[in-house]
Amino acid sequence: LSATSGGSAITVSGSTTDVSVTTLRKCTEVRYVEFMERYYVGDEIDPTDAHFVDSGLEEPTNQTTATTAVTGLSHLSGESVSVLADAAVQPNQTVNSSGEVTLQTAATKYRIGLGYNSNLQTLPMVQPTSAGTSVGNKKRIHKFVIKLLDSLGFKYGSTPYLLDTATISYLESIGIIFGANTSNLTEAVFRTTADRIGAALLFFTGEKSYTLRDDYGTEAQLYIRQD
DSSP: OOOOTTEEEEEEEEOSSOEEEEEEEOOOSOOOOOOOSSOOOGGGOOGGGOOOSEEEEEOOTTOOSOEEEEOOOGGGTTOEEEEEETTEEEEEEEOOTTSOEEEEEEESSEEEEEOOOEEEEOOOOOOEETTEEOTTSOBOOOEEEEEEEEEOOOEEEOOSOOOOHHHHHHHHHTTOOOOSOOOOOEEOOOOOTTSOTTSOOOOEEEEEEEEOOOOOBSOOOOEEEEO
16 A cells, blocks of 8 residues: 555555555644534524523523522522523522522523623714715704514613713713713513513514604714613
């Protein structure tokens, strides 16, 4: 046997019908290969598996019956935690000293952990006019359309100060002045009269249109928060 592909045959064994060849190959260069493990398939997303909490806990893999008693949260003892149970948001709970919480409604699948806010702020709106751009002109947002992918639940508004009091206090302590906290967000409605009361909604993909009661100003910006 002759050496090929930078290697050589070191053992050959077998019979007249089957032959096994073991080779030793020496690599003198490093190659990096990037690949996607799998494609994103929205139809395979289960709302009960939405894990958008920090330091979160999931139900045991062998759990098959609904329960209100949840253990295993000792790392969050004394903390207020967010609860998603069977794809429905339940009231926040405080973890006791034993690392336990009691759900308001029994659930089979749950995600429990520290909640956090995801904020989006658009750039100021600028439109071309016959006199040039609209920079510095008075304007307001009356209506907006948002495209969503496998989403559910957010708040929106146009108020410029949408930070919580603690964050504003910190920013002001380092010299960034925001003024009064005038947060005034509106909950986006996804449930319709066709949806069964008490049943969790599926994720939504498509366009949603909402109106705003915005005041006139020189900077028209849209704020969206998912908490």
